[in-house]
Amino acid sequence: MSFSLTTLLGLILLLALIFFKIKSKAPRKNPKMYHGDGRRKTFRDFEHERHQGSNLHEFGRPYELGGFGVTQAPTRNETFFKPDPKFNDERIVNDPRGIFGEAAMAALVARVCDTDKRKYVLLRNLYVPARTGYTEVDALLLHQSGIYVLESKNLSGEISGDFESERWNQHLNANTEHTFYNPVRQNIGHILSLQRFLKIRREQAHFISIIVFSDRCTLRKVPKNNEFWSIVHCSELQEALLKRITNRKTIYTQQHIENLYYKLQECTNVSEEIKAKHREYANKRGDLPPRS
Known part of the structure; x- marks a missing residue:
């Protein structure tokens, strides 16, 4: 009997040793994203830390909290990414070289969301797994009224194309014309990849596609x-998005938005190799014509 008890105690000690050894090798949770007791932080926790003056960093990439949600930018220097009194519609229109581009688009989206006052997360430059490798989403708004997928086209000239056409036309002058991949179909591809990645069933999908062209171009057909x-x-964009959001009821809970946000984190932190492969694929497909 004593032999069996000794053996049992030895097994318990061995299992405990193995358990703590495995636990010590397990990847530690990012302390900026979790409480000391292991609970994941919420919007309210982030907002509280922001008011306390904390400089939050997530996976080595800075982000900041909007008044009613989270806006994440690749670098802290993107001053046009958040609602800012220095950023106005005149600076968007008078942008002949397309300097602001996606940052201007994101700033307008954040401005609308802070007006609506429901919870949201605004993410930029996501690389979502797709059947052909990865697809890049310029901006993604996770809002309690739905999921808004934004594609930025910083082009000049006259733009024309229909839903059925695989390629659209960019007419610059009598001697210069380019084609580029149909942006409506391109963004539908983004949405389908997001739907698969987030494991959202079709009947529960509330995606809205928004294609944003530069004011330097004319949309003909x-x-x-x-x-x-x-x-x-x-x-x-601001007026169009505000109209859509205010006319839509609340679909997602705050917890649902947070869950989607955490799931998408891996899409904002991919390797340079993946980015390079995606750029090569996009160039071969001709997603964009030469900028002019």
């Missing part, structure tokens, strides 16, 4: 806006 997508100039 493009598909009309409907309940699934909008095609707008950058200066029209």
